[in-house]
Amino acid sequence: MKKSKIIIPHEHGGWAMISVPFVFGMVAGETRWMHALLFLAWLFIYLSSYPLLQSMKKHADRSRLYRWGVGYGSFALACLAAPVIDTPSLIYFSAPLLLLLVVNIWHAKHRSERAIINDMCAIVTFSLGAAAAYRLGGGGWDWLMAELVLFNFLYFMGSVFFVKSVFRERTNKRWIAYARIYHTAAPFIPIVVGFPYVAAAFLFSSVRTFMFAGKQMRPMKVGIIEIVGSVLFAILSVITIQMYV
Incomplete structure (x- = not known):
């Protein structure tokens, strides 16, 4: 069998x-x-x-x-x-x-x-x-719970914008603009909702998008960048969220 x-x-x-x-x-x-x-x-x-x-x-x-x-x-x-x-x-x-x-x-x-x-x-x-x-x-069931969901959603939606901007939508100038606008705004949202230090966890993803959006990249390189970004987000998020709890 x-x-x-x-x-x-x-x-x-x-x-x-x-x-x-x-x-x-x-x-x-x-x-x-x-x-x-x-x-x-x-x-x-x-x-x-x-x-x-x-x-x-x-x-x-x-x-x-x-x-x-x-x-x-x-x-x-x-x-x-x-x-x-x-x-x-x-x-x-x-x-x-x-x-x-x-x-x-x-x-x-x-x-x-x-x-x-x-x-x-x-x-x-x-x-x-x-x-x-x-x-x-x-x-x-408080605001911190909602903000934990929000911060993770913001980060990983940024990954969607980034990955599409180097693969399927690489030649789509409108999409690239959307990706850059999103990553410009995302770090400010933690500041607006009262967690300014958490903004640091979004900086790597913003820099990576402005550097590579619209450029042709090998899947392995994109994967490595995403792994590094996720690890940094996790570490910085854990460190910064501890300042508020």
Whole structure:
């Protein structure tokens, strides 16, 4: 019998988006061992969503995609049980996550995953990981929770603008202008909402966009830049957010 090849997401940016917001939210509250279980649940929800969304547009091999999706999802639920028992209000995140998933499913069925609305919904989903980690760590339903989601959304939407500006939209002058305007405005938003030091976490992404938007780049180079940017954002965010908590 032929062994089933493992199914994992191919988008490298997804690994940063699943982990950076979670760490951000975890350090904003009280770090607990229970966060390890919640992170595993969050990771396997992400892994589960990939084959299930792929099955929406692929007629062949659907049963294999379903098996992997259900397997990942079952493990996610097993890991989620203890955090939800410990902090029942985590269940409230299921409603927005399901609504956002519906949008992703619609775009998958229509083969329009690269639409900006689909990107925005996916990034909001990832950013909610910060809110869940913060809540598990004793955080309240407060402005800090909202701002954790906002800062992660701002950063990773910037990645969408940047990546499109060096690949699919490299020759689109209007898109390049949008990317540069976005990265000019993004560092000021933390200042406006009362977290001026967090603005430092956005500087690398702004500089990278002004340097490379519209230029032809190899995927590996873009990937390295994105990894460096995500690590810097995570480190600077963790350091600066500690000034406010």
